[in-house]
Amino acid sequence: xxxxxxxxxxxxxxxxxxxxxxxxxxxxxxxxxxxxxxxxxxxxxxxxxxxxxxxxxxxxxxxxxxxxxxxxxxxxxxxxxxxxxxxxxxxxxxxxxxxxxxxxxxxxxxxxxxxxxxxxxxxxxxxxxxxxxxxxxxxxxxxxxxxxxxxxxxxxxxxxxxxxxxxxxxxxxxxxxxxxxxxxxxxxxxxxxxxxxxxxxxxxxxxxxxxxxxxxxxxxxxxxxxxxxxxxxxxxxxxxxxxxxxxxxxxxxxxxxxxxxxxxxxxxxxxxxxxxxxxxxxxxxxxxxxxxxxxxxxxxxxxxxxxxxxxxxx
Ligand SMILES: NC(=O)C1=CN([C@@H]2O[C@H](COP(=O)(O)OP(=O)(O)OC[C@H]3O[C@@H](n4cnc5c(N)ncnc54)[C@H](OP(=O)(O)O)[C@@H]3O)[C@@H](O)[C@H]2O)C=CC1
Ligand SMILES: CC(=O)N[C@@H](CCC(=O)OP(=O)(O)O)C(=O)O
Numbered sequence: 426x427x428x429x430x431x432x433x434x435x436x437x438x439x440x441x442x443x444x445x446x447x448x449x450x451x452x453x454x455x456x457x458x459x460x461x462x463x464x465x466x467x468x469x470x471x472x473x474x475x476x477x478x479x480x481x482x483x484x485x486x487x488x489x490x491x492x493x494x495x496x497x498x499x500x501x502x503x504x505x506x507x508x509x510x511x512x513x514x515x516x517x518x519x520x521x522x523x524x525x526x527x528x529x530x531x532x533x534x535x536x537x538x539x540x541x542x543x544x545x546x547x548x549x550x551x552x553x554x555x556x557x558x559x560x561x562x563x564x565x566x567x568x569x570x571x572x573x574x575x576x577x578x579x580x581x582x583x584x585x586x587x588x589x590x591x592x593x594x595x596x597x598x599x600x601x602x603x604x605x606x607x608x609x610x611x612x613x614x615x616x617x618x619x620x621x622x623x624x625x626x627x628x629x630x631x632x633x634x635x636x637x638x639x640x641x642x643x644x645x646x647x648x649x650x651x652x653x654x655x656x657x658x659x660x661x662x663x664x665x666x667x668x669x670x671x672x673x674x675x676x677x678x679x680x681x682x683x684x685x686x687x688x689x690x691x692x693x694x695x696x697x698x699x700x701x702x703x704x705x706x707x708x709x710x711x712x713x714x715x716x717x718x719x720x721x722x723x724x725x726x727x728x729x730x731x732x733x734x735x736x737x738x739x
Contacts, residue, residue, distance in 0.1 A: 427454045428730055431472050433491060434482030435463060438577050439505050442719035443480050450723075450737040453730075470494045478730065480722055481505060492535075501534045501729055503722050509537040510609045517613060518725040520734070521548060521664050523555070530728045538725065539613075540606035541717030542569045542624055545635030545709035547613045548667065549696055552660040553653070554615035558644050565620035566638060570595065570685055572631040575713045584628060595627045632686035633713040639705040650705050654698040661696070665735055666716060666724070669696045688712050692720035692738040 430453045434440040447455050456476060462468040473479050474497040481488045481504040488506040495502065509515040516533035520526055530536055539547070546567050553559040573584040584592055600623070607619035614620075620637075641648070648656075651672045658669040670677060677697070678684075687710060688695055694711040711717055716724075720738055727736045 427452050428477040429454050429456050430478050431456045431476040432480045437482050438574055439718045440482035442714050443722055446723040446737045476500055478726060503536045503725055505538045505718060505722060507605045511612050520728060521667055527728060530725055536725050538722050540609055541575055541633055541713040542635055543606040543609045544717055546610050549637055549707040549709045551614045552657055558646055558648055560645050561617045565616055567620050567622055567635055569624045569635040571626055571633040571713050572629045573626055574631045593628050595625045597623055597625050599624050631712055631714050632689050633717055634685045634708055634710040637707040650700045657696055666692050667694050672698055692716050
C-alpha cells in the first residue's frame with residue numbers, strides 16, 4: 426500500500442530536507458503543489474485533504490491556520506513548528522521520552538515535532554528526574570550551540586550573503602531568557618520550572634550541542650558521575666537513535682575539542698557525561714536538521730504509518 430504524503434512549506438529548510446528523506450522511502454507517494462501556488466489557500470486545502478499524511482513546515486501562525494483547513498478525518502498531521510508542542514490535543518513526537526510515548530504517537534493523528542534545543546535538553550535530563558536523582562525544583566540551566574540553518578531561510582540567507590565581520594563569531598541570542606522552547610523543556614523534562622537557557626548560533630550550517638551543568642551536591646541521592654553515564658546508557662539501551670557515550674568520553678574529543686558536527690546527516694543523538702564528583706556536564710549532540718527537525722519528523726511518520734522506525738533514515 427502507498428500513502429499520499431504532502432509537505433506544506435515544501436521550499437523551506439525543513440520541508441526540503443523532509444523531501445530528501447521521503448525520496449528514499451518506497452511506499453509513500455509525495456504529492457507536490459505547484460511552486461507559484463504554494464501559498465494559495467484553496468490549492469493547499471485541496472491537497473491537504475487528499476493526503477494520508479501532511480508535514481507542516483511553516484511558521485507557527487501559518488501552521489495554526491492550516492490545521493483549521495483539515496476536514497478529512499483520515500489525514501494525519503505532523504507539525505514542525507512550536508504551535509502545538511504543549512497542547513494536550515497533540516502528541517509530543519519524542520518516541521524516546523518514556524515507555525508509552527511511541528504507542529501514543531502511533532495512535533495519534535496529530536503529532537508535534539519537538540524543538541531542536543528542547544530535544545537535547547529533555548533527553549539528557551528527564552531520566553534523572555524520573556529516577557529521583559534530580560529534584561523537580563532543581564534550578565537547571567543549559568546552553569546550546571547551533572548551526573545557522575536552525576533559523577530557516579532568512580537566517581541562512583543572512584549568513585550566506587553577508588560579509589559582516591560579526592557573523593564569523595558565535596552569537597548568543599534569546600537573551601531576554603524567553604526562548605520559544607522553554608514551555609516544552611519544562612513540561613517534558615518533569616522539572617517544575619524551565620531552565621535558564623541561552624542558545625548560541627555559529628557560522629556553520631548544521632550541527633547542534635546542548636550542554637547542561639549539574640551539581641551533585643544538589644542531587645536527592647548520592648550517585649557518581651560514572652553511575653550517571655550507566656543510568657543513561659541503560660535508560661536508552663533499546664533506542665536505535667540514541668547513543669550514550671562511554672564515561673571516558675575525552676577519547677571522543679579531537680585534541681581536546683568537541684566536534685559539534687559529528688552527527689550531521691544522521692538521525693543520531695549522542696549523549697556525553699563529563700565531569701567528576703563535584704561537577705557534571707551532560708552534552709547532547711545531534712543534527713538540528715536530523716533528530717532536531719526533519720529526521721525526527723520522518724521517524725514519527727514511520728511510527729504513525731506502521732513502517733520500520735528507521736526507514737529512510739539510514
Ligand atoms: N530549521 C530548523 O532547524 C528547524 C525548524 N523548525 C520549524 O519548522 C518550521 C519551518 O522552519 P524552516 O523550514 O526552518 O523555515 P523556512 O523559513 O526555511 O521555511 C518556511 C517555509 O514556509 C513557507 N511559508 C511561510 N508562510 C506560509 C504560508 N502562509 N503558507 C504556505 N507556506 C508558507 C515559506 O515560503 P517561502 O518559500 O515563500 O519562503 C517557506 O518555504 C518553523 O515553524 C520552524 O520553527 C523546527 C525545528 C528545526
Ligand atoms: C539559529 C536559530 O535561530 N535556531 C532556532 C532553532 C529552533 C527552531 O527552529 O525552532 P523550532 O524547533 O521551535 O521550530 C531558534 O533557536 O529559535
